Amino acid sequence: MPKQKSAARSTSIAGLLTATSLVLALSGCATYDVTAPADARADATAATDTKNGADAAQGGTANGRTGKANGAHADSSDVDCRKAKCVALTFDAGPSENTDRLLDILKKEKVHATFFMLGKNHVVKRPAEVKRIDAEGHELANHTWSHQILTDIEPAEVRRELSRVQDAIRRITGKTPTLMRPPQGRTDGEVSEISKELGLAQVLWSVTAKDYQTNDSALITKRVLEQTERDGIILLHDIYKGTVPAVPGILKELKKRGYTIVTVSQLLSPAKPEPGMVYRP
Template identity: 55%
Template sequence: MPSPTRKTKKIGTSFRAAAAGVVAACLSPALTGCAGLDTTAPSAVRTQPAATAQAARLGAVDCRRAKCIALTFDAGPSEHSARLLDILRDKQVPATFFLLGERHIEKYPQLVRRMADEGHEVASHTWDHRILTELEPDEIREELRRTDEEIQRLTGRRPTLMRPPQGRTDDTVHEICRELGLAEVLWTVTAKDYTTEDPALIRRRVLDRADRDGIILLHDLYAGTVPAVPGIVDGLKERGYVFVTVPQLLAPGTAEPGEVYR
């Protein structure tokens, strides 16, 4: 992988500052996604029937019986993503990647293809991380549409999931996601890896807060995150967790466009 350019480093610093600035406003004391939203838990979705083709695509893991957890990564691909994919492949762990378009999908198209080819779920984190609740409806559509089209071009499959930047969403975002065929996915655990480059601390924060049906939020663009992943995976496997993608976590039900899941 190429080393980070000066521009990439500047973007990472700005992203870190923006993420840190929203913690008080957007994260509850339990370190979950934005509070006050009407969200649906994975266990509620699993009561829904699913089409045979959908069930076959999601594989044999049955999270109604297994102790499942979903590992998710925001704001890639980055210069660290190839190493992350090597780790996930070696440990046989699927993940869900919420990708950014500008300077990420654009810069690393081969990694987007690899994510899909290796069985990970490829989803949207918008084109350039603008806060959707601050945009006009047509701007929201463009942030989502452009990312979806590029992912579809690279992987052959249009995303069905998105994660709003900083977890900020509202009724307008819900309605546009419904129109575009996208469900919104928040999280139950965050290591706040935008505040530290210490892999041991990132690992400890995840292991301390992980629970069944959890959705773990990490960012593979930060230097400390990918080195923390082996310890996170090993620690949770020792506790009996089975790693799944977000769609597998919801199966045999499916995420509905315009709904919010956590």
């Protein structure tokens, strides 16, 4: 992540939403907005309650629901992370030769995850895995075309890094991702603006096993379990051979501890991912 110099909360429009957006001032670049999953959910709930109250006052047919927003991603569990103890599971940089095995594990455990996929040498070379990720109810997301650090390249190249993955996934699945993860978590105001133009919210993380440093599955498991808290976002990679073997143990222990394992969009629901926004626990 870029070094944070300052942070300030901004109030919601017309006072209807809770104060959740943070504005981070970065050294040498513009600002960008950050919000936590719990704050995003609270904002969406407050907005829905206000709208329902206004509709009722006008003699409308407000139904009082404050559940999933229309179009929000959900799976068969229909989880509400305002009530459940949720944690989002994410995988970066695939698909790879390990992805099918990972999908077998997730299917057996009835867990859905968010896959932030690379374009070059991954999405374009493994369309069958991309189709399977989608068909089995996982969330398709963007991790750039070639893993360039977006804050180090020109805006036109940033746009190309992101849009090429959007196009490739859409050609394979008919769906366009709404989430992206910047390589190394490095973003700034310019990257955020381009993400907004492309309809992409940015997703960082709170848990990392640093599985790019080790193939020790037991160590990967230990690191994840030590860091995981409610509303966290777990970052793993399905390209490293030590990671997938760690997943069954991670899932078993998280369930034992009372966690419901969800996709990023489920974690945010009833909020919808806002293009350009940075989501970080």
